[in-house]
Amino acid sequence: MGLGDIRYEDIIAATDEFRRLGRDDFLQTYGFGRAMSYELVLDGLRYDSKAIVGVAHGYATDDFLRPKDFSGGAATVARCLRELGFVVENGEATTLSRTGLLERLRTLKVSRGPGSPAPSRHQPLTLLWAIAREADERPRMTPWPRFRDEVGPLLVEFGLSNAKATPEYPFWHLRGSGLWEVHGIPAESAKKMPMMSILDAHHPRAGFTEEAAALLGDPVARLDAIATICETYLEDVDLQALFERIGMDGYTTAGSLLNLAEDEGSGAGPAPRRDTTRSVIVRDVSLARKVKELEDDRCQICGTALRYLDRPYSQAAHIRGLGKPHHGPDELQNLLCLCANCHVLFDGLEIYVDADGLVRGARNTREPRPLRRAPAHPINDAHLGYHRDLCRINARRPTTG
Template identity: 25%
Template sequence: MDWIERIAGIRRWTRGGERAPHKPLLLLYVLGRFQQDGNRPIPFSAAEAELRKLLKEYGPPRDTSPGYPFHHLTSDGLWLVDTEDGPGSPGPELGRLRASGASGRLHPDLARAMSEEPGLVARIARFLLDANFAPSLHADLCLLTGLDLETLETGGQTRTSATARRDRAFRERVLMAYEYRCAFCAYDGWLDGSAVGLDAAHVRWWAFDGPDDLGNGLCLCAIHHKLFDKGVLGLSHERTVTVSARFVGRSAAARELVLSLAGRPAQDPQAGLDAVEPRHIAWHGRQVFRTPARLP
């Protein structure tokens, strides 16, 4: 059985070309849970808040209930819902899902195939991401759903242990610590109640033993995160922003967004919360930042 074809054929609500990624978002969430816990039943009461957040941030602008994909995915032969009274979904209404103690799990045939076929989870996840979301959203989606594609695609040969997992709470901890503002430029955009264009950047990269700790995190806007990871921007031991002398930008935008940052103090986290540790700043300076630094 070709499970990718089965997943490509899931039935979706359509009207005038509107996006309807509700079932793909549920599947990505379930794949993350499968990677961590196998095919244990997922109570709706445990999934509701996380599905609501995913639908709000990555679904279409109109509001959608998390009960919609939890119930309707059962029609595609990939997902089973049971209640305290027996098999079968009680419907998409939130009250009935909660009151009935509804829980969901992958169809046993799909779960068995993913357990027996190395790489199938990653291939399904990549298909769902590519078919439904812009590439710039993939990393955050994996983090929020608990999917560690790097480990899945390399057979667990990343990090120091195959059991290492990304901390899904890292992003929220870092953004909260910096009060949802870029530590370099103070950008603080929101859309419909959610921060937009802000990332939790690892100073020492996670792939190179950088922990998911506040002392290794910076809240950065998307452009400064990219430039930080490319070595255009860095941090001094005094926590001022460094700009690589190798960077060339002649436009007013380049001067304002990048060159003007040289020597500017980076924002500190809220009082009482951990600032970036010197050892992680030193690693980034040795391994990522493109020396020399420009003079302020």
């Protein structure tokens, strides 16, 4: 069965339906599997080429082809698309990797306002907001009304001072990053950015593609993405305030500091109490004892050997914090033996261990000194790198006091 009846506009109609339904629903509706090799690349997005051509044939002739009706590959589907002026690439060679994710984040097509050399913050802020949802294990796709109500005020608070808060722009135009998709826009309204009335009427959903979301489900890749966005686009933003605003305040510590609340009582009489229900992480106390034993209860950073009630006193500190959002492992390779002072500084991201094993101040306020390591105490350098990235992100936060 020939493909010669397919026109340019039929391919566009098929890609519009692909975006509107989403990849999985589109493929299931027409009985296709994911592309094993060739993909159509259009406006930064990738499409399963054989499925697109089969559906486009239906738009052209009312005969929607099924996979068994025609063969795919360079001589058929890829040739048809290229002759119509489309770009076709080998999908096996272009699967999104962590490196590819970070490169796409660095090269967002952000606009610049008249008279302002600074890039717009709309897309970067929206991506951080979406990453916060991913870290909190919330649904990948967000309906337009919720997106508008949450992202709109965020753009007002942290966007450029001369920029308008237009959440509809990142909602739609982030598709150009290849990391974002929008579902629920009628095909006839998806040829250009829909008007607000269309968004309000149809309540479309937007969010990371499944591939991007899968990568961001890894805490290490997620931290790399956060650092890339902040360092590329948000140099002058108060990141601590931003993180607290979008629910990413877990990234302002290494994960173990307690936030002690101010006194809530009137100051007279017994302190008030309240009932709570908590879910707590169960730590392996034998690992804490082991790291203290290996390091002889001496702080690996400052060398202090404390005694309390005539007994050695030290603390086991996780390098990459347990629980959300860091999800570090409870293992010996993720533990340091520290004194109470250095533990607070380490968890508070005021000090870190560089790639050469030197302890440095995050604000360049102290002389570097080697991290002590007992020969029998293994330390995973990847965990130290994760903690180092956290310190790098937070190094610009304002001091208090």
